[in-house]
Amino acid sequence: MERLNALLAGAGRLWRNAGTRRLALLLLAAAVVSVLLAQALAAYESNRLKRDWLDRDAALIGELAARHPELAAELPALFASKETAADPQAQAAGRRLAARYGLDTELDGSLLPVVGEERRRLVTTLTIGLPLLFAALAVLLLREFDRPNRQIRRLAYALEAVVKQNRPLDYRIYEENDLGLLAHGVQELALRLRETISQLHRDKAFLKETIADISHQLKTPLASLMVYTELLQDERTSPADAKEFLDICRRELERMEWLTLTLLKIARLEADALELQPVRAPLAGTIERAAEPLRTLAAQRQVDIRIVPPDRPLEAVHDPHWLAEAIGNLIKNAVEHSPAGSAVTVRTERTPVFVRLIVRDEGEGIAERHLPHIFKKFYRARPGGGVGLGLALAKSIVERHEGILSAVRNEAGGMTFVAALPAGRDGGDGQGGASLTKL
């Protein structure tokens, strides 16, 4: 039964190709035409044979009747009857008589009347007709056969232009057959190639940008350090001033350290150079881990960090260390923008598709015009505060978790940041198999 199904599937696949169908039709037509022609030839020949045979019989009857009028009445019956062959003795006697005149089977057929002519006709017709028939069939078959080859040739030339000159593929085949599927695959491959090359250019540009960012951001503190170090080396500087200058140097160095580390983190994340270690773990733990280091800051600003537990403990596949850093940045951002006495709420919710981490503050919110830019590196919606990398880093981390980070203004004031992570992942190996999200 399996074999039968496989056979039928194979036949179906064959039949799907328009070319195969045309070929099958052609062969069927050829077979039908051949049979019809053969029948026509047979009909013609037998008709001819009948006429010639009767002519001969008539000639013989006439001759014999003329010489032996007494047999005249019996002769036609004798010639026409099939039973003349039935009497073996008569036939044997006849053969002996005929053999004396060389009229036996040894005689060359072409010398016999009727038979000889028929043979000649048949041989001529077949010798000319059959090759003609085959030639016609061959021409049609070859044309049909070459058709896909022509298409393959054109596709090959177009592909060469893609590979050698990075041009788009300009020959496309939109047929339903196997060649169409191959052509589609080739088209996609060509697109992918150009995409990859574009991506490489983008990566290069990104690298240049990152290097430029780092050097630019470091120039100022470095210049500062140079100045203050010179001042410190100057003997005229008072101890009080020296202490202040050292504090400044310290702060600048800490700033540089944080800057460098964060920029490098972002660069590594975006260049996919960082290996996340995703595990299936409760989110509550990760959130706590994120909020803990910020409690002091929150207390100083008199802002309450409120973690709202979900109805049921939620787990998600994530890297706790990195996701905590991302959430921490969101919470820090919220705390820094919140007025004293307000609360920053951290909630989680689960839908069939996503697990959402929601950080909500009651501050003044971010103006509409800033919203498209807040996740960009070094963007600051208000001056002062951090250097503008916290949200960018959070976004990179969430995106490496195959999630989406978005920000929305609250109607009641303040901002809500939502990190949505796909819920459907299984734990452990996030890199395996035919993943939805790997290119």
Next chain:
Amino acid sequence: MNVIEAEHLGKTYGKDSTRVEALRDVTFSVPQGEFVAIVGASGSGKSTLLHLLGGLDRPSSGTVRIDGEDLYALKERERAVFRRRKIGFIFQSYNLIPVLNVEENIQLPLLLDHRRPDKGYIEDLIRTLGLDERRKHLPSELSGGQQQRVAIGRALAYRPAIVLADEPTGNLDSANGREVLELLKLAVRQFHQTVVVISHDLNVAAEADRVLRMQDGKLMSDTRGGSGV
């Protein structure tokens, strides 16, 4: 690289006294990987525009190029094949095949091309869409939100370059609607696909990278929208 290029698109229905100009001289391009929302009131021409972009209807004037291919220069048959392989559609009314179950509906475009679907990929898709427990169910046994997710799965099964969605959240409540949008954004980001969504829902516009506003068949504005994503 521009995935979609529309030039001087126009569509007119009817003649003489019943003549309606649904679209007038619409020109714009969409680079790869963008999430575009087309908004406007009823009758502004946005549905017509989407149908023209997807090769579902013939324009009265102008051209549509997808991945460099002039859509309406192709023969009807070729266009059908092009659509199947390059464009994923999501409709407001889902348009699932009622006699096929979830898995079969999702795999439909692949099966129509007699391809053997990549099991691992389809698995991943179904799980990401949250349809794992319902994979053998028929559409009649699913909620609206679930049906729309199946429709999204079908649109993504072939990993088409473009996903066109006509009011995908129209028949859904806000929670499900939000879900659908986030899924579409995920697709844009992770698959490097390009998504064009029609909606009269302002939330959709807020989530898009770019918003095209239509009015009376004309393109009124083309802005960078955003919730900062």
